[in-house]
Ligand SMILES: [Zn+2]
């Protein structure tokens with residue numbers, strides 16, 4: 103007889119870990135107990151010595167799919183002679199930290215039960231189990247137990263309680279476990295619906311009384327059907343999800359999509375769509391193996407996919423509305439609006455019948471010709487489209503109810519505001535956008551957008567890190583004994599908290615440009631401190647004095663460490679890769695406050711974690727009108743040509759002819775006098791300039807739009823490349839005397855203007871410019887690595903969201919014998935800056 107006491111840390115709560123330990127012990131004939139504590143899972147096993155010794159390894163090898171075992175500490179203790187293995191009550195401890203699982207997409211078992219008429223949760227919109235469902239979004243505090251979650255309002259019915267208490271059941275201790283009788287329910291606020299459907303702030307009281315199963319199921323089905331009819335009719339629906347609201351409409355209906363954009367004041371940016379399955383995604387887009395795994399996995403982010411040409415989209419593709427050919431014809435004409443009102447009863451019945459089962463189970467599913475075209479307003483002419491698969495039971499039900507038609511599913515907010523989470527808040531804030539509201543009464547305790555990822559040359563590139571990823575921390579390449587907070591920049595805001603061996607990088611919070619977003623930022627930061635028992639002792643911040651995050655950090659009663667924006671970008675990459683030595687860092691983005699008060703963004707830094715040297719930068723040019731130049735690339739282009747002495751080149755004539763009456767004279771006067779003309783070394787602005795010169799975008803709806811359109815236009819089959827010059831101090835008036843090299847865009851722009859004057863097609867101009875940027879990265883990378891005595895070139899900043907630049911730079915740096923470093927878990931854009939700030943603060947504080 104031998105006994106071991108184990109302490110297991112990592113993501114071991116909310117992922118079916120205790121039942122797993124219970125069953126494993128039972129299988130091996132061991133007795134003892136297991137419990138959840140604030141700092142992980144504790145278990146004692148006793149029995150045959152060899153079996154007991156093998157137990158820790160068995161825990162590691164066979165842990166549940168969603169668990170992440172970080173460490174197991176085992177200690178031999180005196181056997182107590184337990185007669186069974188039991189699950190003990192959870193234990194809360196002060197100051198202890200445990201990890202919290204992100205929310206998990208509906209698992210295949212639950213999806214099967216959802217569409218199984220014999221199951222008691224048949225069509226229950228909140229079905230879940232120990233392997234799936236909400237987690238982070240319903241947790242108010244740890245340990246992760248029902249009373250600490252927003253499920254505390256729903257006392258379990260006897261059947262649910264039995265499952266919850268039965269270690270052999272796959273819902274054993276699944277905190278969000280519920281059913282029609284006892285659990286959360288749908289509400290639908292629309293004109294003329296039964297009073298019983300409508301949600302009102304004062305109508306529900308907790309704890310919630312149990313309900314009649316059949317009546318409840320009928321009510322729920324009727325609500326889902328009504329929601330589907332609204333979507334079919336081209337209406338816009340606000341739908342409450344896991345971490346906030348979506349605004350949804352029929353992605354095949356051009357009028358509906360346009361209306362959604364108008365009401366949301368969202369122009370230019372593409373809208374994400376939700377499709378029922380991989381086959382449908384494939385009908386519209388190229389889906390590689392890596393992308394398929396992301397789309398259908400446990401996280402289910404929005405995956406940016408390359409669109410297929412519509413003409414060849416039919417080969418071997420299942421129609422998105424397979425199994426309902428009558429409806430498919432209607433949809434193919436883009437006439438989904440015709441369902442509004444007098445729908446043919448027979449079609450209607452068929453459609454409802456079809457909606458009772460997932461599309462892939464329909465016997466008639468199969469190649470049925472090309473899919474109905476997406477409304478042009480979904481993603482315009484962009485080469486990529488954001489696609490996701492259903493990740494909650496409600497999504498599965500809704501997509502089935504709209505005959506598996508793709509739905510636009512975009513964040514439920516007005517532009518620039520955080521996504522709405524609360525019913526009352528949504529009814530108020532989204533009332534001017536949505537025609538109706540599909541609500542539920544399970545409170546969202548943490549705001550959470552959809553995550554966005556893409557795959558570039560086989561590398562998974564995060565674009566927005568949120569649902570399914572946060573709040574899982576990044577491992578730190580060091581241990582910190584000081585808790586550190588970093589407030590992040592302004593765009594794509596995140597904060598980071600360092601404690602022990604972990605970096606908690608928050609979910610994407612949005613652009614910190616208004617009080618609503620700042621409130622959300624503050625609330626989320628407090629939540630992380632509470633959940634993970636973190637007490638910051640120092641705060642890092644951006645150098646920009648006007649950023650709300652900087653002002654917020656400066657108000658805290660903590661020692662402060664200011665970190666330059668591009669230094670933070672580079673350190674974010676090197677720390678993710680565990681490289682602490684000095685590297686050559688290439689930080690190309692739109693905007694970052696420089697040490698000289700200018701706007702940096704085309705930076706080559708020799709950087710380690712605590713310090714950096716500015717080695718090279720793109721030549722300074724004026725931004726006429728400051729931020730106004732970001733909204734109007736044509737201005738940026740004119741100012742740049744003027745500063746470089748190229749404004750009279752014949753290739754500039756088309757741009758100048760498109761400027762408004764008197765605009766040129768005003769702009770040039772501003773540049774001459776230096777009035778409201780900050781100087782910038784931004785690579786993002788150079789992309790804007792080129793996009794305007796080639797006639798793709800004189801104006802931009804959002805920062806980066808012109809560059810995205812320029813990338814989309816590139817003709818990769820064309821030959822040729824432009825070339826930047828590298829200037830040393832004294833080489834030309836353009837050279838910065840304070841840095842070893844200045845990257846001069848004059849030869850690039852001269853050749854571009856020559857090509858424009860010669861009538862070369864836009865796609866050729868675009869690819870030649872992209873190749874110049876890649877070649878510049880390799881060339882300056884060679885010189886900088888030599889100077890720094892390294893082979894590492896870190897690539898960071900929003901410009902590396904560009905597939906041609908990122909893919910090309912990685913390939914060609916390798917070909918040149920260098921080692922490119924890129925982000926792994928964090929996005930290349932400003933979403934990664936807070937993590938870099940935190941590491942710099944740690945390094946400076948520890949004199950590294
Ligand atoms: Zn499940």
Ligand SMILES: [Zn+2]
Pocket residue numbers: 258259260261262263280281282283284285
């Ligand atoms: Zn129940």
Ligand SMILES: [Zn+2]
Pocket residue numbers: 667671691692693694899900931932
């Ligand atoms: Zn940046």
